[in-house]
Amino acid sequence: MMSRHLLINHVSSSVKYFRYFSSSTVSVPDIDTNYYCSPENATEIENNIKLRKGIGDVHNVLKMYEIVNKTPITDTSYTNVKNNLYKELICLPNKTHPSVQDYVNPKVVLEINNKRDFQNHVPLEFSDITRRLNLLRTDKLGHTCGHKSYYFLGELAELEEALIKYTVNKLIKEKFELVSVPDILPSQVIESCGMAINNDRTQIYSLDPVHHGPDLYLSGTAEMSLAGLLMNSLHTEEILPLKLAAVSRCYRAETSNIIEERGIYRVHQFTKVEMFVVAKSSQSENMLEYLRTTQQELFKPLGFNMRVLDMPPYELGAPAYRKYDIEAWMPGRNNYGEISSCSNCTDYQSRRLNIKYVHGNHMSYVHTLNGTACAIPRMLIALLESHQDPKGKIYIPEVLQPYMNGKKIITKNNLVPELKLTKIKK
């Protein structure tokens, strides 16, 4: 198998994994019971849950584990009690990196670029800039495409394309392998990433179960679809770390009425370039630093002020062992806004998705990591608000100019006519 891959290497993908289960679903996640069901770890686990403001009850787990052990495999109730144990087990959060366990607040580890001095000029907000320059439409769309919809017009749409090209170009140089992913996924893939789909008020969009089958959801991030690609796969040691990148559409059902999240700051649909890494356990800590460095290298030339944060336990969600966020200064909003994050999920996802690697005669679970390379809407907010000119134009960062046909500034878009709603009623 390997030799064939070498032969066709000029066009071939480097994702050289193979499936060892024919099924595309994982029956029971392989949670580390040695750790989670051992009474001497109970205090540590309990503290971790508290620290992370997570859910799950370790004492319940221990009780159930005892019941499972007392129940003979031949007993009719065995499957049932075992399932109950695993239902409890999968709720538990990942362990927390020792360096951040004591953090109460995010720790600023690095600040990049200075805040721009606007002197007497009060910087405008993204929505005002785009209104003046006719680059965005968000109003009166509720009846035709739903709440919080938006259209980028003219050079703003070009800037989106430029950001994708710039980002993907850098990731290809970094030897990331490009993957194009599906946006409609079965629930199991989404749940295995640590996302809960339980009721109608979910954060995830789903397709009408009567019309399209009961189990189809819209991907919230390419992390989910890439995890689905890797589900039930076995890797050779040599190809790790495996670095994947995807440009995809992300769908999020959550709404927000917070004033800080107005405009296109939090939207239901957007384009994102995502990085995903599969590594050996010994590599994952370094790979998290690598992802963070890659993000810094991507964002720094874009010229806005930002800070890199090492996140405290309660900000980690269930899957992450450690997480860095990058927040950009958005002068129009007069606030920082999260533009990216990267997480080391250690074996939390791989145990649920069954992703392993072979070393010597052993098979171990891989560690998975993910990071945002470019999330378009917030990147555009940071860029436009930071590079606005008092007279109304926008400076395009030098690194993006080659991807915008050499343009240096964005000016008022006179090519897309402004619309007027008709008042005609029959």
Add this chain to the structure above:
Amino acid sequence: MIRKSLTNIINKAWDCKLSQTRHSALFINGAKATEHYVYVTPHIDFTEKIQHKESLLKELLRRKANIDLVRVENLWQVYEDLNTRKLEYTKRKDEISRELGKLIKTEPDSENTKKLKIQSDIMKDNLKKLKVPLWSAEEAAIVEVLKLPNSLHSRTPDDETKVLYTHLNPPQDTKDHLKIGKELNIIDFKKNENYYLKGDAALFELGSKFYFNKILKENSFIQFSNPDFVKSLVVEGCGVDHTSPDSTFILHHNEESAVNVDNRMHLVGGASLCSFLAYHTKNVLYPKVLPLKYFTMGRQYLPSPCDEDSLFHVSQSSVIEFFGAAKTGDDVDKILEDLTDILKDAYGKLGIHFRLVLIPAEKLNMWESLRLAVQMYSSSLKDYVEVANVSVSGDFISKRMMFMYVENKQNKYPHLISGTLLNVPKFLACALEQDADFSVPDLFQVHNWAV
């Protein structure tokens, strides 16, 4: 006498089985209009259309459309009759009111005044009784009228695909893109609803889109980035059955309000005609801004038409979609001419056999009056596959969606032209099935993304 004829009409309406089931997100009237917010009122031009009944019938025949024009006409007649009746009552009522107005001052208690008062009450009563049957008749007629297809463009061929232009020769070998994709490890195909492109296939996807974007920008097309969801009324407005799960993906309704088949959210993808129409619905333009030429790169979602695994039938595609609006049919024909040259040139530089064809009437969608297609040869199917297309739809959709421009103080409907100028999965599949070994064309490579 009036009462008798009213009963007749109502009976007639009943016979036509009005308001049995109806599904229109576009046309909502009567009592339903108070329950649901009515956003658009489609412009109905059936009266003008039916004046040329012979040619209408001929076109339905050429399209092999399953439409009973006599039935539609009858429904329309019922509606017209009731409407005429309503106008008569209103006119009569107004006359009575006027007379009554005069009399009530001079002889408030005369027999004549009393008589007129009674007559006025009868007219009001008649009008009231007419309301519901008129709504039903109007709804029944308009719902059917909205199903009538667009008129055909003079260039649309009758029965057979008309080849306009051919570039290079079709491949000789037989290759299967999924097999090659697997061998090269660049396609991981689980099913039509779930597939991954990896490595060079993923690069091909991005590179081909950027290549077309560049060409369109050079030709003064304006770039857009569109939302992926549209509501039912837009789907129906674009001539697609919004109730059918084979036509669009319908999102789960997870709000607490009751489910209404005519007000659902559909996942169509930003790079679709629907998404461009959602932008323009119910909006007015100044004539001087026309013609408009927009494009977008993005997703297109379409439920898979069959079970056979293939990139030709996938439900998610990366595409370049274009949208144009102009004042007249001639202006639109000019855009079509320009686009034909652009497509010839853009596809011609890629070293793959293709042909430009006009699609025959029977294969057109109901909203299209003409379709030009770029076809490539699939050596696995032993047939041509449509990798790109341009559709002329005239003022058909703009009339349904109240998309207008005002000229000389008159509301007019722009003529539309639209199409998918690049469908990546279909194009990639054909590229993999050519005689030469697959490689990403140089024009799609990263070094060509920037100036």
